[in-house]
Amino acid sequence: MASPFEYSRVSRLRLALVGAGLALALQLGPAQARGGATEVDAELVLAVDISYSMDTEEQRLQRNGYVEALRSEQFLNALKSGATGRIAISYMQWASEYDQDTLLEWALIDGPESASAFAARLAAAPYRRAQRTSIAGAIDGALRLFEGNGFSSARQVIDISGDGPNNSGRSVTQARDEALAKGVTINGLPLVGIRPYISPADIQDLDIYYEDCVIGGFDAFMVPVRDIRSFVEATRTKLVREIAALPQGAPPLVQAISAREPRMSCMIGETLWRNRWGN
Numbered sequence: 630m631a632s633p634f635e636y637s638r639v640s641r642l643r644l645a646l647v648g649a650g651l652a653l654a655l656q657l658g659p660a661q662a663r664g665g666a667t668e669v670d671a672e673l674v675l676a677v678d679i680s681y682s683m684d685t686e687e688q689r690l691q692r693n694g695y696v697e698a699l700r701s702e703q704f705l706n707a708l709k710s711g712a713t714g715r716i717a718i719s720y721m722q723w724a725s726e727y728d729q730d731t732l733l734e735w736a737l738i739d740g741p742e743s744a745s746a747f748a749a750r751l752a753a754a755p756y757r758r759a760q761r762t763s764i765a766g767a768i769d770g771a772l773r774l775f776e777g778n779g780f781s782s783a784r785q786v787i788d789i790s791g792d793g794p795n796n797s798g799r800s801v802t803q804a805r806d807e808a809l810a811k812g813v814t815i816n817g818l819p820l821v822g823i824r825p826y827i828s829p830a831d832i833q834d835l836d837i838y839y840e841d842c843v844i845g846g847f848d849a850f851m852v853p854v855r856d857i858r859s860f861v862e863a864t865r866t867k868l869v870r871e872i873a874a875l876p877q878g879a880p881p882l883v884q885a886i887s888a889r890e891p892r893m894s895c896m897i898g899e900t901l902w903r904n905r906w907g908n
Contacts, residue, residue, distance in 0.1 A: 666781035667737060670711030671872055672718075674771040678791030679722045679730075680762045682830060687820065688756055690857055691790060694864030695720070699748040701865050705741055707873040715739035716872050717780040720751060721771060724759035726798025729770030735778045762830070762898065763797035764789060764843055765804035768815065772808055785811075786871055790818035790864075793831055794838050794898030802895050805845050814846030818867055821853045829905045832897060841891035 677691055698704055708714060720733040732754050738744050771787040787808065795801040808815055817839040832838060836853040844851050852867040854860055894900065 666779055667717070668713055669715050669717045669737070669780050669782045670713050671716045671784040671786055672735075672775060672778065672780050672782050673716055673786045673788060673871060674774050675718065675720045675788045676767045676771050676790070677720070677722055678724070678762065678767075678793070679756075679758055680724045680791070680793065681758050681760060682762065682793050682828060683758065683791075684824075685756070685758075686857075687792065687823070688758070690860040691820075691864075692751065692754075692756075694860040695868070696748045696752045697861045698865035698868040699738075699744045699751075701869075703865060703869045704872070705744060707869045708738065708740070708744070710873055717778065717782070718747065719774055719778075720754075721767070721774065722757070723763065723767035723770060725761035726763040726766035728759050728761075728763075729766060730757075731774065735774070735780065737780075761797035762791065762793045762795060764791065764795040765801045766798045767791075768801070768804040768808050772811065772813065775813070785813045787813060787815045788818065788867070788871060789815060789839075789843060790820070792820035792823070792835070794835065794842075794901070795895075796830060796898035796902040800896060800899075801842050805843060809845045812846070814849050815844050816849055816867065816871060817844045817851035818864065819851060819853050821855050823854060823857055830898070830901055832893075832901070834893065837892050838895070838897065841893065842895035 675695060677695075679688065683691070708716065716738050717735050718738055719731060719735045722730045722732050733747065733750055736743065736747050738747060767789060768787060775785050805815060819835045819839040821835045822833065836851065839851050839853075850867075850870065852863045852870075854863045
């Protein structure tokens, strides 16, 4: 039979181990159980166009749309509807096939304070513009951001916003299909006809191009922005839809893109560029 001293020593050892485990759990934070990755309801890359076709006012409105959406009551309610009540989010700017700039690294959004902090950082971040439009490069760059980001979820989403078709790098359908094969969903926020003019690199039916050539994956959808007054509302609607909990067995809003022929050439941007510059 063990002595009282031996029982006391074992008890102290157990208490020390429990205390150490509790301290480690508190350091790790919420749901860092599997491989050190934090469990979230969705991982979302906001990928925004900063090509020269986006003038200063369009960039400001686009950025402000995300800032206001993150602070909105609708977004915060949608956030709470998930199983964990939190998402991971990053903000990436893109232009040519060689230009993807992560403006804000991954952040955990789990309530009003973290959402407001991310929105404030975004509002204060500097602006810039760059050459060409590579939606394919944006998709490829966003895919890289998911690798080893410290989060785990059943939904990885790339949110593409822009005002023109792909005209740089590989074809947008190649990039899209590779992302879909990895289980990633691509949603769209095309800026359709918000300027009073159409440049040689623009197309009038950008919403059709996005639907047929850019978006895809489970529950993929797009929300076109057709005038400057609807920027904030459209962005909020899209962001809420992306993070809201899906009903069990809900069908995708848009069927697999590869299941039908596109209504326009998915190489139209490249064709317009060649016609304009001859290369």
